[in-house]
Amino acid sequence: MSETFRSMLRSLPDFPADLPVFDPASAPEDPAELFRVWLDEALAAGVPQPHSFSLATVGAEGMPSSRMLILKNLDAEGWHFASSRLSRKGRELTEHPVAAMNFFWSALGRQVRVVGPVVELSADASAADWSERPSTDGTPNPTWQLYALRPVEVEFWQADPGRKHVRHRYLIPAEG
């Protein structure tokens, strides 16, 4: 059973054969600009939920935890996401206000990693996000929180059929 399972896993393809070519020399200076281009290309390639990402947070004694979330916005405040402050991630962010995001667009063999401190955005912005959710019934939720991750590191990764995978990393000094 476990040998069959292992063989089945080994037989799965890593990446599609037809992948885009990424030349870091032509990348813009602003990682947010490149992210928007890659998100548009993921949309055009039919990647389902291309705005979803895994968010890793730090819990008690440094134990990591991760889960999928939806990207809500990208602006000067950072990369926005929202959740309940009472959730595990909410409690972990209160204790350790840092996180790592990981976007993966399988059809394009692309990954984007974003790391940095996380800040809570305003109660008004959080309430607006809650009220815009598709399943809203109009009841306010004071525990709903909009957060912004302020990147200190953003890494773009492009798979290559010849396994010469390409990485392009931006390091952004944290604000004083």
Ligand SMILES: Cc1cc2nc3c(=O)[nH]c(=O)nc-3n(C[C@H](O)[C@H](O)[C@H](O)COP(=O)(O)O)c2cc1C
């Ligand atoms: C694709 C996808 C998107 C999700 N988006 C959100 C989101 O934007 N906010 C949220 O609180 N939970 C979202 N969830 C649920 C979370 O993954 C998670 O189960 C929940 O927030 C509880 O996480 P926690 O116990 O680690 O805090 C999403 C799940 C999936 C699969």
